[in-house]
Amino acid sequence: MEKVKIFDSTLRDGEQTPGARLNREEKLKIARQLARLNVDIIEAGFPVSSPGELKAVQAIAREVKGPVIAALARTIREDIDAAWEAVKYAERPRIHTFLGSSEIHMKYKLRKDPEVLLNMGVEAVKYAKRYTSDVQYSLEDATRSDEDYMCRVIEAVIAAGATTINIPDTVGYAVPEQFSRLITNILNRVPNIDKATLSVHCHDDLGLAVANSLAAVQCGARQVECNINGIGERAGNASLEEIVVALLIRRDYFDKYKTDINYREIYKTSRLVSSLTGIPIPVNKAVIGINAFAHSSGIHQDGVLKEKSTYEIINAELIGGKAAQMVLTARSGRHAVKHELQEMGFTLCGDEFEEFYQSFLELADKKKEVFREDLEALMADRLAYTAPTFVLDYLQTVSGTKSIPSAVVRLNKNGETFVATDCGAGPIDAAYNAIDKITGLNPRLENYNLRGVTEGRKALGEVTIKLTYQDKTILGRGTSTDIIEASVKAYLNGVNKLVLLSGLNGNGNGQKEKGL
Numbered sequence: 001m002e003k004v005k006i007f008d009s010t011l012r013d014g015e016q017t018p019g020a021r022l023n024r025e026e027k028l029k030i031a032r033q034l035a036r037l038n039v040d041i042i043e044a045g046f047p048v049s050s051p052g053e054l055k056a057v058q059a060i061a062r063e064v065k066g067p068v069i070a071a072l073a074r075t076i077r078e079d080i081d082a083a084w085e086a087v088k089y090a091e092r093p094r095i096h097t098f099l100g101s102s103e104i105h106m107k108y109k110l111r112k113d114p115e116v117l118l119n120m121g122v123e124a125v126k127y128a129k130r131y132t133s134d135v136q137y138s139l140e141d142a143t144r145s146d147e148d149y150m151c152r153v154i155e156a157v158i159a160a161g162a163t164t165i166n167i168p169d170t171v172g173y174a175v176p177e178q179f180s181r182l183i184t185n186i187l188n189r190v191p192n193i194d195k196a197t198l199s200v201h202c203h204d205d206l207g208l209a210v211a212n213s214l215a216a217v218q219c220g221a222r223q224v225e226c227n228i229n230g231i232g233e234r235a236g237n238a239s240l241e242e243i244v245v246a247l248l249i250r251r252d253y254f255d256k257y258k259t260d261i262n263y264r265e266i267y268k269t270s271r272l273v274s275s276l277t278g279i280p281i282p283v284n285k286a287v288i289g290i291n292a293f294a295h296s297s298g299i300h301q302d303g304v305l306k307e308k309s310t311y312e313i314i315n316a317e318l319i320g321g322k323a324a325q326m327v328l329t330a331r332s333g334r335h336a337v338k339h340e341l342q343e344m345g346f347t348l349c350g351d352e353f354e355e356f357y358q359s360f361l362e363l364a365d366k367k368k369e370v371f372r373e374d375l376e377a378l379m380a381d382r383l384a385y386t387a388p389t390f391v392l393d394y395l396q397t398v399s400g401t402k403s404i405p406s407a408v409v410r411l412n413k414n415g416e417t418f419v420a421t422d423c424g425a426g427p428i429d430a431a432y433n434a435i436d437k438i439t440g441l442n443p444r445l446e447n448y449n450l451r452g453v454t455e456g457r458k459a460l461g462e463v464t465i466k467l468t469y470q471d472k473t474i475l476g477r478g479t480s481t482d483i484i485e486a487s488v489k490a491y492l493n494g495v496n497k498l499v500l501l502s503g504l505n506g507n508g509n510g511q512k513e514k515g516l
Contacts, residue, residue: 172205320345
């Protein structure tokens with residue numbers, strides 16, 4: 001069987017999803033999980049874009065072992081220098097440089113002659129080779145490019161030292177038959193193509209990213225660029241989990257190909273990325289959506305109870321999930337909760353489990369039944385946890401049709417307690433204003449999203465918000481059966497991140513309480 005390398009671009013192209021901003025520690029958490037997933041290459045970022053991005057990629061290169069660590073660079077020496085500065089500490093560093101090859105990119109964006117651009121690509125590869133032997137070259141907007149010109153560029157950059165050639169469907173324009181033909185023609189027409197690995201990078205504007213990627217593999221591509229949960233620019237990128245599971249489940253069709261992915265880590269990786277980016281997973285998302293193994297039709301339920309294969313082609317346990325759910329209540333003991341967590345792919349021991357169990361009991365006291373989605377939300381809180389400067393000690397809000405919405409908030413900071421009251425357009429706004437009084441911060445609320453994690457009147461609510469303060473944009477997240485409390489938790493989560501990132505004291509006008 002021939003190996004297909006999995007190139008994960010979640011931390012680079014995936015982070016370009018609107019609203020998906022990750023700080024250094026969050027990037028590290030995802031990178032470590034990608035290493036456990038056993039991807040072959042992690043594209044950690046675009047170092048020249050900002051000093052913070054460069055430091056985040058450096059941290060990943062230093063601390064994450066196993067996968068190749070790649071950094072993106074334009075065909076500009078400054079970019080390539082920054083990329084090398086970021087990845088030079090990795091066990092296996094890679095520089096990934098790119099340049100447009102389509103007429104529309106060359107004419108309107110780059111505004112340079114095709115021959116000039118060809119030479120720029122060659123010189124960029126030669127310059128990158130001074131740093132590392134592993135250099136990848138991408139022809140941006142390849143599927144709308146002239147094939148003759150592309151083949152000349154590919155031949156030239158391979159001669160210059162490129163070891164991987166990437167063919168991106170940058171705007172999701174291709175269809176599988178066309179893309180297959182393009183990959184086949186490149187392999188047949190470029191005389192030195194055997195000296196490089198052929199890679200593909202597909203976007204999902206027409207919903208064909210996974211289909212195009214799999215078609216390319218059949219025609220000879222041996223590296224696939226993809227993202228966890230299919231996140232990315234515009235409609236997203238090819239979904240990693242869909243590609244690798246399709247190659248496995250349809251071994252009868254893809255019998256020549258294999259990956260080294262640790263399938264049991266897929267579910268956990270998917271949830272971590274969703275939690276830290278603040279991008280929810282659609283319930284009907286293939287492979288990892290919460291409905292992927294759910295059956296509501298009586299006919300389907302009858303068939304599955306008799307034989308799973310009647311309506312399920314994927315065993316949920318393969319990806320670290322579980323189709324059948326154990327319903328937990330406040331009377332459930334530690335063993336039952338720990339067993340369910342293990343079935344979901346999470347292992348907590350000692351004090352970590354005790355802390356989780358207490359969170360479970362608090363939730364179970366508020367709800368009659370605790371479902372798997374509730375446990376996932378509690379775990380997501382832990383995975384996205386930031387050591388708080390401010391801890392919520394007390395919250396009371398007042399609202400109604402004939403009253404002024406107001407809130408009393410009491411926060412604990414390093415053993416000291418601060419209290420503030422304020423009013424607002426509603427109880428949540430009032431609580432946020434009170435928190436601003438205590439902390440002395442006044443971040444701008446850019447986005448507020450509330451969703452029910454489970455069903456029913458006592459469903460666990462999950463609030464995700466986006467805050468901006470000075471030059472920083474962060475995500476805050478909180479869960480509770482009380483949506484006002486969830487909203488306050490999310491705001492405090494964001495404020496604590498801002499305090500940590502900015503080195504602020506967080507001392508405002510809140511009154512210090514004594515003797516509490």
